[in-house]
Amino acid sequence: MGYTEVRQADIQVDIYGQGAGDRAIALETTFTSGYGYDVIKAIDARLAPLYSSPAIQAPMIDAESQWQERYTLTLSLQAHITVSFPQDYFDKAEITTQQVDGRQ
16 A cells, blocks of 8 residues: 655755856756756656756855855755555455344
């Protein structure tokens, strides 16, 4: 016996370093394209891309007090989750009949 539920999964992606903005926009664009859909479905048929948030610049100061270029975006997927449980059953039945008197 199986129970299926559809959920939304949100994944935050942070991209660091030189050219992070270009890579973030490329990811945002590719994720919502037909190509992105085909690649994700090939990895796991239970997943489907929904949408991407816009890439935003979110600079970061590291432990050495140095500025690092960082872009962040959220990728949203639809996930079909199925949980299976064993189901009790029987493969033999013993049936007996008994005459019932129709009088009251």
